[in-house]
Amino acid sequence: MTDRSDRSIRNQWGRISAHLLGGVPLILLGWQLVQGRLGFNPVESVLRWTGRLALGLLLLSLSVTPIRKIFKISAISAMRKPLGLYAALYAFLHFSVFALWDYQLNIRQIYLEISNKPFILLGMIALLILLVLAATSFRFWQRKLGRKWVWLHRSVYAAALLVILHYLLAVKGDLFSLQGAYAPPLIAAGILVLLLILRIPAIQQCLRPTFTQQEPDQPASD
């Protein structure tokens, strides 16, 4: 029912919200950093915040399509791509902090870390996937690759899985007995599982009516 200009305004809102979600934390982090308000171990703080933000934005980007389909909110579809690009940006910053600030481009040490520590290797693979996806996210590549593009971009789920494993392994404690601060990565894992379940077409079919038919049935309740 919406006409073209109306829709593009809505898309605009989607895009603006995505830039707010992605950009504001970056500005805050940069501001805190120059103010020296990131504590006594700023390298660790920035490393952790960029990592968490990358994962958070990645999961948000993956939630866009299910939310749009189930709740029929088409306006948010414009958020998917910028959120994904921000996730890749934060992941790249996360790696840059590691390589440039923490290890001061000491290639030998960086190589030793990547080759000796499984959690770093997992992060590295995830980062490579995210960078390839970011580079091919433009319409040019989408057109050129056709159906292959769709398959390529499904590897974003693999990247999310690898990042969550990376997070689980970065926590101090024991994963198998769950002794340690495992709540945040496990919540992320739960969200990813939910997103994967929501991709099953049959599940989408059942959910759609329950959510979208409520509005006309229910009279204004207050």
Add this chain to the structure above:
Amino acid sequence: MKEKPYRSVPLEPGEITPKYLYKTRRQFMKQIGVVGLGALLASCAPANSGNPGAPGMVLPGAGGEVPADVLTAYEAVTGYCNFYEFTTNKETVDELAQDFVTQPWSVQVDGLVDSPKAYSMEDILAKFTQEERIYRMRCVEGWSMVIPWTGFPLRQLLEEVQPTSEAHYVAFETALVPEQMDGARSRMFPFPYTEGLRLDEALHDLTILATGLYDEPLPPQNGAPIRLVVPWKYGFKSIKSIVRISLVAEQPPTLWNTIAPNEYGFYANVNPAVDHPRWSQATERRIGESGRRDTLLMNGYAEEVMPLYEGMDLTVDF
């Protein structure tokens, strides 16, 4: 190895400024021009009221190829530390721990000893001459500090209670007061926190029970009122807020070693050659500096403590 900050200076009762300051200040002035880092650190630290050891002071014996050791600012030592009974957040622990009640306090010393005894803190402070010890402290998480502790060798206390000939290990236990410890209520970890040392390690002159830092009583987050400091081992061995010390025959269970024995060995000696799955043990971030410095074998105390481990494969018994 000349780069070790290890100074032992007995304090006269009631003495406020430790003697080491007078001795080292001259050297400090000399080196500060070369190193510069000290000045940088000192200028970052807020005007330190009543803290006699000026943060940023360069320790004697420093220089050469190994970068100088500089006292870590009081604010960082007390504002950034791990005490999981309160929280896993190193930077909010000071607030969460500030109401921890440490008076009255008693330390039960028992097990395989001739004369078991419960010491009150007053007993301990009256009986054992407190001295200043400046030690490097290396956390298993890959960061490090240089801290001026006040305390006394654990050996003095053990000699008083007389371990029997069957005693081969010393087990330590931290207070567990869930009403005052937010983190201890969450049951994320099998508290009470426990640690242990081999008897010869416990008797080593570097091993101290600390009651203060920067010449002030220990703040709660740093393990008030009394804690262990074993400078050649990763920080988690230096158990805080001790309520019990038991002499035992067998290697006692310790918290981190119980949770993840493949990552946290019983010995937990600082060793750049034994890697950890998460953190680099070859290098470390010195709090207050940027970049990394090389981690030293036994945290720089190899000369003193390597004889303890003669004939042992340190990559197996890590």
